[in-house]
Amino acid sequence: MPRQRKVKTDEQIAAEKRRRADARRLQRAQESPETRALRLAKARESSRARRLQETDQERDARLTRDREAQRARRAEETPEAHAVRVAKIIQAHRKRLETESQEERAQRLAKNREAMRARRGTETPEEGARRRAKDREAKQARRETNLETPKAPLLPELPNTARPSKPSTASTSAHAVHAQSD
Secondary structure, three states: OOOOOOOOOHHHHHHHHHHHHHHHHHHHHHOOHHHHHHHHHHHHHHHHHHHHHHHHHHHHHHHHHHHHHHHHHHHHOOHHHHHHHHHHHHHHHHHHHHHOOHHHHHHHHHHHHHHHHHHHHHOOHHHHHHHHHHHHHHHHHHHHHHHHOOOOOOOOOOOOOOOOOOOOOHHHOHHHHHHHHO
């Protein structure tokens, strides 16, 4: 026959908690500094490990969701839209390169390499083939859009003021120019 549980009153529960807390305080007051340091280090390490594990699990789930959503968006994207998106990414990358330090650049590149490895580790061969084909199409579309849009010159067109390499007549020689100015 199973034992009947005693129903405890709130006062009894509070008294038990007080007794346990008093015993804990007494035990901690009697422990040596080395024992206390070990106990605190162990508690810190276990709580730190638990926190890290929880955040890792949350981050992994979020990364997987984000990656799947990104793949779905890219599957619906046209090559032209892909070319525009990649052009914006490249422009932002160039701007970042101008402002970042060598240490920041090294960290960013390491992070990019790790992300690439993670993505390729989870994609199937078919997805990889689709991704490469899409990249090829986008590259072609980018080339075509670059050919269609004329690039503005960096400097305004200036007249050629350099001395001609072979003077064709005597009027363009230095003596003739000097004589005309007199």
